[in-house]
Amino acid sequence: MFKTIEEFLINWGHESESTQKILNTLTDKSLDQEVSAEDRTLGRIAWHIVTTLGEMMSRTGLDFEANPHDAAVPTSAVEIAGAYRSTNEAMVAxxxxxxxxxxxxxxxxxxxEQWTIGTVLGILTAHQTHHRGQMTVLMRQAGLPVPGVYGPSREDWAAFGGEAPVV
Known part of the structure; x- marks a missing residue:
């Protein structure tokens, strides 16, 4: 749980920047990538991250412009990335x-249940991180490069002129 707004904003700044990097890497074709027909596509997961900002935070009474949680998934990766950017900026403001x-x-x-707003912010952060992890697996399956988030990705290691450690 976060104790101060500043503590959350510092943490969220890193987390939302990482999410934006992932979303910026998606392509229109990759949005249809799925593990199975019973699971969410890469595009559906990405859009879920976008719309959850508004859905979850509206339950706290925070008032800002956001896409409805039941809005149709865009077919444009650029649109999804842009929607995250603008929704995130509006939420932070x-x-x-x-x-x-x-x-x-x-x-x-x-x-x-009854949650403190500090708890809501912690769960919002964990929720986004959870889905970001799902997205990186689907991105690999779709043949996309994966940006590093908590450390260098395979592509980052290659850019450094090295090989990713195999453990």
Whole structure:
């Protein structure tokens, strides 16, 4: 759980930048990549990340412009990446304008439970990270390069002139 708005914004800055790098790498063709017909496509997961910002944060009372959670998945990777960028910017601005450090202790009804806003922010971050991991596997299957997030990817190692360590 986050104790201050600044603590969240510093952490979220890194996490949202990493998500943006992943989304910027997608292609229109890659959006249809799937593990199976029963699972979400790469495009559906990417769009879910975008729309969850608005869906989850609206439950806290935070007011900002976001795509509806039930909006159709765009067929354009550029559109998805742009929607994440603008939604994220609007969310961060709204947090700065509408919340104080004391807001983080406020309880909100979230999916049948009571969560503090600080807890919501932690779960939002973990949720995004979870889906970002799913996306990188599907990106590999689609033949896309994978940007490094918490360290260099195979492509990053190659750019450094080395080989990724095999463990």
């Amino acid at each position: 709204a947090i700065k304008e509408q919340w104080t450090d004391e807001s983080l202790a406020e309880l909100k009804e979230m999916y049948g």
